[in-house]
Amino acid sequence: MSNRLANETSPYLRQHAENPVDWYPWGDEAFRRARDEDRPIHLSVGYAACHWCHVMAHESFEDPDLARLLNEHFINIKVDRQERPDLDDIYQKVVQMLGQGGGWPLTVFLTPQREPFFGGTYFPPQPGHGRPGFAQVLLGLSEAWRNNRTALRQNVEQIHQGYRLMAELQLQGDTPLEQDQPAAAARLIAKSTDRIHGGLGQAPKFPNPSCHDLVLRLHQRLGEPDLLSSLELTLERMAAGGLYDHLGGGFARYCVDERWAVPHFEKMLYDNGQLVKLYADAYRATGNPSWRRVFEETIDYIRRDMTHPEGGFYASEDADSEGEEGKFYVWTPVQVQAVLGAADAALACRAYGVSAAGNFEHGSTVLHRATALDAGEEAQLAGLREKLLAARAQRIRPGRDENILTSWNALMIQGLCAAYQATGSAGHLDTARRAAEFLQDHLSTPEGGLYRAWREGTAKVPGFLEDYAFLANALLDLYECDFDPHHLARATRLVELILEKFWDDGLYFTPSDGEQLVHRPRAPHDNAWPSGTSTSVFAFLRLFELTGRELYREHAEQVFAMYRAAAAQNPFGFAHLLAAQDFAQCGPLSVVIAGEREAASALLASLHRRYLPARVLAFAEDVPLGAGRTPLAGQATAYVCRNRTCAAPVTSAAALVERCLGESA
Known part of the structure; x- marks a missing residue:
């Protein structure tokens, strides 16, 4: 029997529609029942392509005994973090306050008044690997709710205080300020780059487009060789490794190792939009044809596999198919030979590193560029790649999240605009225009504002700061491509609404007329995509240059002043704001x-x-x-x-x- 989630449009929520858990979507009905029955809330946040969300669903939410515990002692709410990034931000902070790293699935327990008192991420059904079992957590919290409410209330108050402290810390800092903060940050990022494999940090290794964009900007201004060499190493290794899909184009979310060899196979629109732009900008800066191949192939992937018939872009593809992570993407020598024959398979296996031992599970291989080929072999490989791609298309594909999200679509539009400007290919501009028209037709409000998400004819959830800011910049990019004044007018209207809805002595993530939550977040840090705050500043500065309206520049300067110390302490988390600062410093x-x-x-x-x-x-x-x-x-x-x-x-x-x-x- 289906539960209430069967009526939702979110693919992630629908994945849980057949669970024996008595799920509610976020809303008044669930909280009213929690108040009436004096029961705590179990809140579970995830997204459709999340591998560990699928694991916890199978282990716990599909288990009748655990479902019985959840239904007897809690009111259960499931949230798609892509539809409600505000809730995700607020309750991720709880887990961080409790000393954990955060992530998905996010598991948080609330009072009927939406106040958090405990949280974590993935819980196994039984204790193990240093984690308590989910049943153990549920029984312990249920007991505390019945018999030790005072202690839980203390947790609530401490978390409220934590929200206040975190907000204050964002505006404070004692790090000495460099005269040229963007340059100092770019040099630090370059110095922190893995000199063997490229990228930042150890395993797991993520692409960091905002950081690399800052490095490229500063190389253009300063001409320092170390900046360019660190960036080119990263671009080369990401594109040569398993992070990149060598048959179909596009990038996975991250790699589990430091060598970019084995990805976590889910593909997210936001990564691919940003990386198309980064590679297109690098191509314009260097003329390296390899970068053009990467962004052109990634755009081909988006058009082929991630585009709605009317032009909007879908959110993501899963890592799993047929219940196995990566099964759609990996190959064995026998599989390659079955498609290409022995002679051609030998070349393809050598080029893509396919071996009997493999580099993944069960002797399979994640394709990667294992060796350099001469020009003739590269030409031959291009034809073999098409045959392998056609054969792979016959496999069972991973699930696709067909939510169309305003901010993520805007990032892809920006990537397409950069690709068009780099190449002059009219198809890239046409694809960007169609997506912008889709957003105007399906995700715009009568006042010119925005909705967050659309699926199956339904737009829902008022837009957040990142939706307005990302789309404003995407429309300015479109205007700079074709000089259609309609794009400029739409971008200007969105910036005016940012100031009307999100500005209150600084920028907030949620609109002033939005749902009242336990905390109103500002969210100035970059994460997997730039912050709405820094992206708004870019829009302010660009429109100031175009219009001369001082109000825009003044708001940008106020944001710089608010976060100057925080950006000095954590340039990796404020790279996009520092890029905006560089834009302003240059006197564009x-x-x-x-x-x-x-x-x-x-x-x-x-x-x-x-x-x-x-x-x-x-x-x-x-x-x-x-x-x-x-x-x-x-x-x-x-x-x-x-x-x-x-x-x-x-x-x-x-x-x-x-x-x-x-x-x-």
Whole structure:
């Protein structure tokens, strides 16, 4: 018999619709019953592609005895963290306060008033590996609820105090401030890079696009070889290892080892959007054709496997298929030979490191680039890759989370815009436009605001700061691609709504007219994607350059002042804000083009192909800075401006590039 989650649109919640647990979605009905029956809340947060969420579901939520304990002693609420990142942020902090690292599945216990008193992540059904068994936890908390409510109340008060302290600590710090904080942070990131395998940290190893973007920006400004070499090592090793899907394109969430060999196979839209942009920017900066191949293949994956017929992008793909992690992706020599025949299989196995011993479970291999090939072999391998991809397509695919999330779609739009600017490929721009139109048609409110998530014709949950900020920047990117003033107008409206809904002496993650929760988070740190705070600052600064409206710059400066000390203490967690600070410090170039819009294409393309991160582009008729800027002799004409002062106009693409490069030096 299905439970209440069968009526939800979230794929993650529906995964639990057949559990014997008496699940509720987050909402008043569950909390009203908890109050009426004086029962605590068991809150479980996860997402559709989460491997350990699947494990705990199978071990505990599908177990009749554990379900009976949950149903007798608790009101059980299941939350999709992709739909409700605000709840995830608030209750992840509980686990962090209790000395754990956080993660998913997130398991938190609340009073009927939504106040947390205990939490953890994955609990095994029986005690083991230093973790208490889930039944043990449930019985202990149920006993405490009945007979030791005072102690639980003390936990609640300590957690409330913890929220206050964490908020204060975000605004404090005693680290000496560098004169050029972005440069100091980029040098630290480069110095911290694994000099053998690339990337940051040890196993498990994650891509860190915000950190690497900062390094690339500072290399462009400073020209320091160590910055570029650390970045190129990371890009090369990520793309050569198992993190990258060498047949289908796209990146997995992370690798379980430090060598990028074996991934956790789930694929997330937010990673791929950011990495498309990073590789496209690196291609513009260096001209390395390998980076173009990576981002083009990743875009092919998104179009082929992750795009709704109307143009929006799906959220993720699972790691598991047929109950096994990675089964869809791995190969044995016998499987390769069955597709290619003996001679061609020998080349493919050598290129992709497929061996009898394997590098994964059961003698299988995660494909990786194991050896360099000559030009003829590379050309031959391209055809073999297509055959292997076609054969893999006959396998049972991992599950796909078909939620369409505003912020994650915006990150992919930004990646596509960077790819279009790097290559001039009209298909990338068309794909980005279709996604933007999807968001406008299906995830916009009548006032011009946003919903968070859409699936099966239903948009739900008011948008959060990251939804507004990411989409505002994506629309500014689109505007810089095609000079369609509609994109600029939409972006400006979103920034106005950020100030209206999320600003109160700083930026909050949740809107002022949103659901009242036990804590209103600010969430200024970057995580797997940039923070909504830092991304809002980018939008403020870009619109200030385009409009001259001082209010935008003043709000950006206020955010910089709030988090300057925190960014000095933890540049890895504030890399995107430091990138925005670098943008501001550079005194960005504003390039205004006058004349016929279509005639401006050659001038625009010349700038698109160059990596100039501290610049904005505009058509003269669309922005105040364009007032009085006229074409010369009927030709499209560019004005390169800084601090509201413009140099002499130019009409040739070569002269424009020379002017911009000279101003950026």
